[in-house]
Amino acid sequence: MAAKKxxxxxxxxxxHEIEDKFEMVQILNEEGEIVNKDMDPQLSDEELVELMTRxxxxxxxxxxxxxxxxxxxxxxxxxxxxxxxxxxxxxFALEKEDFILPGYRDxxxxxxxxxxxxxxxxxxxxxxxxxxxxxxxxxFPPQIIIGAQYIQxxxxxxxxxxxxxxxxxxxxxxxxxxxxxxxxxxxxxxxxYRSPAIFVIQNNQYAISTxxxxxxxxxxxxxxxxxxxxxSVLVDGMDPLAVYAxxxxxxxRAVNGEGPTVIETYCYRxxxxxxxxxxxxxxxxxxxxxxxxxxxxLIRFRKYLEAKGIWSEAQEEAIIExxxxxxxxxxxxxxxxxKQKVSDFIKIM
Amino acid sequence: xxxxxxxQAITDAMRxxxxxxxxVLVFGExxxxxxxxxxxxxxxxxxxxxxxxxxxxxxxxxxGGLAIGLSLxxxxxxxxxxxxxxxxxxxxxxxxxxxxxxxxxxxxxxxPVTIRAPFGGGVxxxxxxxxxxxGLMAAQPGLTVVIPSTPYDAKGLLISAIRDxxxxxxxxxxxxxxxxxxxxxxxxxxxxxxxxxxxxxGSDLSIFTYGAMVHESLKAAEExxxxxxxxxxxxxxxxxxxDIETIIxxxxxxxxxxxxxxxxxxxxxxxxxxxEITERAILSLEAPVLRVTAPDTIYPYAQGEKAWLPDAKDxxxxxxxxxxx
Numbered sequence: 001m002a003a004k005k006x007x008x009x010x011x012x013x014x015x016h017e018i019e020d021k022f023e024m025v026q027i028l029n030e031e032g033e034i035v036n037k038d039m040d041p042q043l044s045d046e047e048l049v050e051l052m053t054r055x056x057x058x059x060x061x062x063x064x065x066x067x068x069x070x071x072x073x074x075x076x077x078x079x080x081x082x083x084x085x086x087x088x089x090x091x092f093a094l095e096k097e098d099f100i101l102p103g104y105r106d107x108x109x110x111x112x113x114x115x116x117x118x119x120x121x122x123x124x125x126x127x128x129x130x131x132x133x134x135x136x137x138x139x140f141p142p143q144i145i146i147g148a149q150y151i152q153x154x155x156x157x158x159x160x161x162x163x164x165x166x167x168x169x170x171x172x173x174x175x176x177x178x179x180x181x182x183x184x185x186x187x188x189x190x191x192x193y194r195s196p197a198i199f200v201i202q203n204n205q206y207a208i209s210t211x212x213x214x215x216x217x218x219x220x221x222x223x224x225x226x227x228x229x230x231x232s233v234l235v236d237g238m239d240p241l242a243v244y245a246x247x248x249x250x251x252x253r254a255v256n257g258e259g260p261t262v263i264e265t266y267c268y269r270x271x272x273x274x275x276x277x278x279x280x281x282x283x284x285x286x287x288x289x290x291x292x293x294x295x296x297x298l299i300r301f302r303k304y305l306e307a308k309g310i311w312s313e314a315q316e317e318a319i320i321e322x323x324x325x326x327x328x329x330x331x332x333x334x335x336x337x338x339k340q341k342v343s344d345f346i347k348i349m
Numbered sequence: 350x351x352x353x354x355x356x357q358a359i360t361d362a363m364r365x366x367x368x369x370x371x372x373v374l375v376f377g378e379x380x381x382x383x384x385x386x387x388x389x390x391x392x393x394x395x396x397x398x399x400x401x402x403x404x405x406x407x408x409x410x411x412x413g414g415l416a417i418g419l420s421l422x423x424x425x426x427x428x429x430x431x432x433x434x435x436x437x438x439x440x441x442x443x444x445x446x447x448x449x450x451x452x453x454x455x456x457x458x459x460x461p462v463t464i465r466a467p468f469g470g471g472v473x474x475x476x477x478x479x480x481x482x483x484g485l486m487a488a489q490p491g492l493t494v495v496i497p498s499t500p501y502d503a504k505g506l507l508i509s510a511i512r513d514x515x516x517x518x519x520x521x522x523x524x525x526x527x528x529x530x531x532x533x534x535x536x537x538x539x540x541x542x543x544x545x546x547x548x549x550x551g552s553d554l555s556i557f558t559y560g561a562m563v564h565e566s567l568k569a570a571e572e573x574x575x576x577x578x579x580x581x582x583x584x585x586x587x588x589x590x591x592d593i594e595t596i597i598x599x600x601x602x603x604x605x606x607x608x609x610x611x612x613x614x615x616x617x618x619x620x621x622x623x624x625e626i627t628e629r630a631i632l633s634l635e636a637p638v639l640r641v642t643a644p645d646t647i648y649p650y651a652q653g654e655k656a657w658l659p660d661a662k663d664x665x666x667x668x669x670x671x672x673x674x
Contacts, residue, residue: 159424189411349491
């Protein structure tokens with residue numbers, strides 16, 4: 001048999017070459033050690049403490065929200081534990097003037113962008129006042145249709161571009177969201193117009209129960225951005241420093257007129273999909289859960305900050321106490337919100 | 350005043366609003382340099398620049414997303430869907446998102462978006478171009494659905510649509526684009542959304558209709574006049590929400606009515622009109638209210654169109670059934 005001729009273009013080889021280039025960016029390893037000094041975003045001590053504070057606070061908020069839901073005191077809730085670095089370190093790279101188009105699990109970013117906690121609770125309870133985003137808080141109510149926020153983010157980003165603003169539109173979806181047509185249309189439109197958008201894929205490994213491998217034959221989700229001709233990055237989504245660094249770079253490119261970025265944060269949700277009856281034991285093993293918990297963003301960040309001498313148990317206790325108290329107050333305020341009237345609905349129909 | 354075709358009147362309305370408000374943006378597939386496949390946006394990019402009149406990538410859902418995002422940043426988007434048969438690709442943005450914008454944000458955001466699209470039969474298009482899908486849109490609370498039948502109305506209604514604070518679906522019947530001209534004022538004017546117009550007064554029977562069927566209905570009314578019937582023709586102009594006041598007033602005068610639509614019979618605008626009449630004015634009726642529609646089938650191949658589409662003859666036939674009941 002004659003030897004195969006060298007092909008001018010080998011599509012299989014090209015695919016593997018591209019896929020293999022997507023190495024996961026990590027700066028802080030599981031032990032809280034800097035493993036990629038060149039990429040260290042050099043946050044000040046104050047900023048490091050602030051980011052840790054937000055992550056601890058949000059972990060408490062998640063625990064309290066789950067309990068409140070179980071007591072029947074909260075409505076729809078999508079747990080966030082495990083995704084603190086993915087959510088809060090990406091948000092930490094934003095400015096107040098940036099606009100967030102969240103999915104329904106992305107309530108923490110809305111809160112840290114200025115949404116009062118009471119409103120988040122009212123939204124969860126199905127009280128319409130929870131959706132009236134206050135003036136000056138640049139967020140859109142959480143999107144329910146998976147992927148729809150991606151095309152809308154392209155529009156918001158284009159609007160900012162037309163207004164000459166130095167700001168970005170940031171949107172979030174999950175691993176399942178990348179299978180939607182709107183995912184591709186969103187990144188493609190923003191790419192075609194070089195609009196200042198950041199598209200975050202929080203790959204928490206499961207779309208409800210469907211594992212990541214069922215979503216696509218692609219080795220990574222980040223590589224999907226390449227097809228749209230836009231910079232794309234795969235990052236350790238349990239590493240706050242890495243998530244922050246790649247998002248900050250993306251924002252810088254965006255406001256400098258260099259267009260959008262796709263960021264895949266490789267992470268895990270510890271809890272169920274939502275509190276409405278999902279049972280993760282049907283699709284995950286406790287071994288997998290345990291493996292992921294070793295990579296926990298709070299553990300490694302705590303180790304890092306403690307080694308730097310800027311974090312202590314007492315500090316953490318104080319944050320937990322503050323969070324618990326503020327959550328209690330916010331629930332009290334939500335309880336006190338006037339009952340909705342039919343006339344309230346009618347005026348906004 | 351100038352003599353204009355409907356397509357010219359539509360271009361003129363967009364030009365007027367691009368001039369009137371710098372937040373107005375016009376975009377869609379091939380609307381820029383090419384001026385749109387029907388030339389609805391002819392010359393607008395040249396006049397207002399690529400920043401305000403621009404081509405999009407080929408993706409209807411993406412176009413809908415752009416419109417939503419742009420409206421969130423204070424713009425007043427006029428998006429074109431190249432043919433309304435492609436609306437299924439952008440149903441979530443229109444019915445799922447735009448229509449609910451005000452409600453789901455508790456009134457914080459609204460969506461002053463105009464969705465323009467050609468539709469309608471009789472011009473031998475390939476499949477998925479000609480369907481009358483206004484019933485789909487009318488089924489969604491939060492959307493206003495407008496279908497003009499004349500150049501004059503097209504301009505005034507489109508200006509109103511663009512100035513409206515909430516989403517308006519503006520459907521342009523392809524057969525009417527260049528079928529006739531009429532006097533259209535050069536300056537901007539508005540025609541209120543949600544208002545029907547009595548096109549022809551009559552006392553024996555009311556025909557409620559819209560779009561290209563207005564002209565078939567007028568033809569039928571003229572023919573029947575020769576036979577001694579006085580037929581009123583009401584152009585609904587906005588098919589959702591309906592101008593119930595004008596409809597009921599007409600029925601109370603004539604006591605007989607038919608409803609004519611180009612769309613298939615099932616779950617359409619005509620069914621809504623009939624229901625409103627029977628709920629509100631049954632004691633004024635001397636006969637059942639009948640419908641003239643296309644058959645309940647898939648829209649046919651181009652060569653079957655003529656037989657499939659309702660026409661003046663079908664209208665006269667049904668009208669006489671009601672008149673002689």
